[in-house]
Amino acid sequence: MIFSDTVRYALIALSYLALNRDRLVKVEEIAKVHRIPKPFLAKVMHELSKRGLVYSVKGPRGGFTLTKEPDEITIWDVIKVFGEEYKYQMCLLHAHKCSEFNDNPCVVHHKWEELKSTIVNFFKNTSIMDLTGIEERQFQEVRQS
Numbered sequence: 001m002i003f004s005d006t007v008r009y010a011l012i013a014l015s016y017l018a019l020n021r022d023r024l025v026k027v028e029e030i031a032k033v034h035r036i037p038k039p040f041l042a043k044v045m046h047e048l049s050k051r052g053l054v055y056s057v058k059g060p061r062g063g064f065t066l067t068k069e070p071d072e073i074t075i076w077d078v079i080k081v082f083g084e085e086y087k088y089q090m091c092l093l094h095a096h097k098c099s100e101f102n103d104n105p106c107v108v109h110h111k112w113e114e115l116k117s118t119i120v121n122f123f124k125n126t127s128i129m130d131l132t133g134i135e136e137r138q139f140q141e142v143r144q145s
Contacts, residue, residue: 015131018070024063070129
């Protein structure tokens with residue numbers, strides 16, 4: 001899996017919020033729809049709120065909403081919020097950053113650098129809005145079953 005559960009759940013939650021921009025959404029609702037552990041998701045949402053990607057309203061009528069338009073938040077933004085961008089700097093064969101091997105790179109260094117660059121560019125150019133299509137399809141599948 002390319003994402004940690006934390007990043008994956010954050011992307012799912014942000015996509016859900018993007019589809020429900022007209023209201024505040026509770027953690028319980030997202031957790032139930034996506035079968036995500038509520039305590040874990042609550043921590044993810046708290047961090048997203050702390051970092052300014054979502055706005056939190058406390059209380060019985062509270063919930064979460066996006067602070068920006070869904071097309072202004074990228075997958076890369078979410079990866080950075082959770083400090084996981086280092087994963088895309090690592091050597092394929094060694095437990096260090098590729099930059100540490102500039103003088104003596106591993107045998108797949110150049111191919112791996114090219115692939116990593118493509119992946120990071122994809123993350124930087126794919127927004128939460130782009131992910132809502134996946135979310136909408138899942139809703140249709142849930143409704144049909």
